[in-house]
Amino acid sequence: MGLSYSTMAIVKLAFAAWFLAWLSRLVYDLIVPSFTKKQKPIPPETSKFIQDQRRVANFGFLPDKSLENRLIARAIPNERLVEVYGIDNSFTTTSATAYRRFLSGVKRILPNSKTENWPRFFEAASTAFGLTLDQLSNTRGSLPLAAFVRQLVFLTTLYSFFDVNPEDVNLEDVGVATIAINDLWVYSKTDTSPEILQASRTQLKGALRRILPNRSTTDNPLNIIIPAYETMWRVVLLTYITAGFRDVDQDTADQFRQVVQGVPECFERGSSDNVATMAMNFSKEGLRLYPPTRRIYRDFDGEQQTADILQCHRDPAIWRDPERFRPGRFAPGEFTADMKRAYLPFSIEPHKCPAADRFAPHVIVILVVILAKGLGTLESGAEVRFGDEELDRDRSAVLPSGRLDTEEWTLRVRKKNV
Ligand code: HEM
Structure with a gap:
């Protein structure tokens, strides 16, 4: 029975x-x-363009797509990273064993409690924010935004990947490290004398040794720091400034208020939570408009190939008003199959970024929210100066997103009604 x-x-x-x-x-x-x-069908030439960019990203152009060949095609354009930072990771190695070892190490760290416990991450990042603010506020109350966000993201990268609490780090060293990383990136693309390169390298090495004193000297922390931190800081800065200070439509402004209020608690309620979905859409839209990897380069048998990710993300035949920041375009029903094919901030399989689905979009929006809460927005009386007449005057002008374009940006916290 x-x-x-x-x-x-x-x-x-x-x-x-x-x-x-x-x-x-x-x-x-x-x-x-x-x-x-x-949806109107997209023109055949746009469809072909997207297909060609995807073929570069997924190595489809290689006659033999073995892992070894894919690694070679990626390592050659990344040689400059080996030269300036001395790194040896998935992006630079041609050894399948070294590639697999590095990737499985990253995949082991990504879903652990330092990275996936969002309220705890929020707390650590808020501490990092407070420390950075104390260090960088000058007497005139004008904050250098790029340097500020670099230090914040650097400290949270140390927290997520090296188990270092922000309070335990000397911020002078963080300043030295972030400036040297930035300078070296610029030098790697320009004709810089070996003496200048060497001076920055020495400063960076010294700062990292003081920040991570127990790390083995053969294990270069930049192997992780470069892919994790370098990709993140500009998209955090640009998303914050765009959502908080530029012209956006009413829906986006309303959603931003809800996101600022709801993060990180909304993530505890699961991915079906409405505010959590909105929050992720803010990251997705930031990554669309300002992809940290604007181009993906390959080089095989002397043949160079480039995937133009920025163009894929801003093609008007695919995206309505491509230069407008509008996270709502990622809502189901509006996000079309063509947009999905053209959206490549993390590249695609077989080498899609392991931080694409959870870590990176969560971290971006959490840091954007911390900045909006701590530094304010236009609505709360804060003011950004771009050091550029047109950007200062016209809030609808799209922001430039090149590495050096944000260096002059400053923020002044202005009391309301004063
Ligand atoms: C906004 C943040 C990020 C962006 C936009 C981004 C972007 C990308 C892109 C475009 C690729 C493909 C590169 C290529 O094939 O040439 C990639 C791969 C990769 N990323 Fe990220 N990334 C981000 C964050 C991270 C973080 C936090 C980590 C953690 C350490 C990471 C680790 C990796 C690794 C290991 C690969 C190689 C995967 C493979 O070859 O199979 N990324 N990323």
């Missing part, structure tokens, strides 16, 4: 599960195409 009751219960449960799955499939099939069908 007992057996037949439990069998009945299992059958009912199985039926309920099947019915739910069938219903959601039906809703998906009926609703989603009704939105996507409205």
Whole structure:
């Protein structure tokens, strides 16, 4: 008797599960195409352009797509990173064993409690924010934004990947390290004398040794810091400034208020939470408009290939008003199959970034929220100066996002009604 009751219960449960799955499939099939069908087909030349960029990113152009060949095609354009930072990681190695070892190390760290416990991360990042603010506020109350965000992101990278608490770090060293990393990146692309390069390298090495004294000298922390921190700081800065100080539509402004209020608690409620989805869309839109990897380079058998990610993200045949910051475009029903194909901030398989789906978008929006809460927004009376007449005058002008474009940006906290 007992057996037949439990069998009945299992059958009912199985039926309920099947019915739910069938219903959601039906809703998906009926609703989603009704939105996507409205989309105008994109011109064939745009479709071909996107396909060509994807073929560079996924190494589809290689006659033999073995892992060894893919690594060679990526390592050659990244040689300058080896030269300036002395790094040896997934991006620079041609050894399949070294590649797998590095990637599995990153994949082991990414889902741990330092990286996925968002309220704890928020707390550590807020501490990093307070320390950085104390250090960088000058007497006139004008804050150098790029230097500020670099230090904040650097400290949170140390926290996530090296288990270092922000209070335990000397901020002078963080200043030296972030400036040297930036200078070396610029030098790697320009004709700089070996003496200048060497001076920056020595400063960077010294600062890192003081920040991470227990690290083995053969294990270069820049192997992680470069892919994790270098990609992140500019997109955090640009997303914060765009959402907080530039012209956005009313929906986006309302959503930003909800995101600032709801992060990080919304992430505890799971990915189906409405505010959590909005928050992730802010990161996605920041990454679309300001992709940290604007171009992906490959080089094989003397043949160079470039995927123009920035162009994919701003093509008007795919994105409506591509230069407008509008996270709502990622909402289901509006986000089309063509946009999905053209959206490549983290590249695509087989070498898609392991931080793409969770770590990077969570961290970006958490840091944007900390900046909005701590430094303010236009609405709260804060003011940004771009050191550029047009950007200062016209809040609808798209922000430049090159490495040196943000250096003059400053923020002044202005008391309301004063
Ligand atoms: C906004 C943040 C980030 C962006 C935009 C980004 C972007 C990218 C891109 C475009 C690639 C493909 C590179 C290529 O094939 O040439 C990549 C790969 C990779 N990224 Fe990220 N990344 C970000 C954050 C991170 C973080 C936090 C880590 C952690 C250490 C990381 C680790 C890696 C690794 C190990 C790969 C190589 C994957 C493979 O070859 O299979 N990235 N990333």
